[in-house]
Amino acid sequence: MAIDDQEEYEQGEQVRIWLRNNGSSVIGGIAVGLALIAGWQWWQRKQELHGQNASAAYAALTDSMRDHGDEKRIGTLANTLRTDYGKTTYATLAALRIAAHQMDRGDAKGALATLDSAPASAEPGLGVLLRLRAARVLLALGRPADSLVRVQSVQDSEYASVVGEIRGDAERALGRIDAARKDYTDALTHLPAGAPNRDVLEMKLADIGGIAPKPEAKKA
Secondary structure, rough: HHHHHHHHHHHHHHHHHHHHHHHHHHHHHHHHHOOOOOOHHHHHHHHHHHHHHHHHHHHHHHHHHHHHOOHHHHHHHHHHHHOOOOOOHHHHHOOOHHHHHHHOOOOOOHHHHHOOOOOOOOHHHHHHHHHHHHHHHHHOOOOHHHHHHHOOOOOOHHHHHHHHHHHHHHHHHOOOOHHHHHHHHHHHOOOOOOOOOOOHHHHHHOOOOOOOOOOOOOOO
């Protein structure tokens, strides 16, 4: 037997001996690995279906609201999203829509309860929107001090103009005109010239003796 053939034969024998001694554990490991892969694929399919069902429930809710549908059906859909799909983004979006619907119907207390009971979202921006919307509802309820507390934790510069306006409204309601003037001015510095709510904010500031800052020119 050639030397190369002998070495190959010896290596083969070593592999066969190792498999005899360890074959069961190898097969068991493969079985466990396959089970884990199958379980992961099953979980992914389940999560995908769960998300699709949540999306369908949210679409049905918004359709019912847009068509001024039956309030009982709207309530049922909202409850389904809150209880069955509470960990999805759609549940938080539904809370925002329901709260707006309640405000349109003059139910500010109900809107605040809806916002406060909304499930936490993995999307940070939605959490900010919940706080800002609740702050506005608190103003409508005549609770400006509580409204200030709600916006205190919002530090995202993207919402600086909204926070400034809410703070200005709250400070004005509390009779602190100098503070309201400053808040409105700060809010305007974060708004471009063409912002749809700029005119309203400028009127609020002018109404308490403030002068609106000129909007920054757009950068080329």
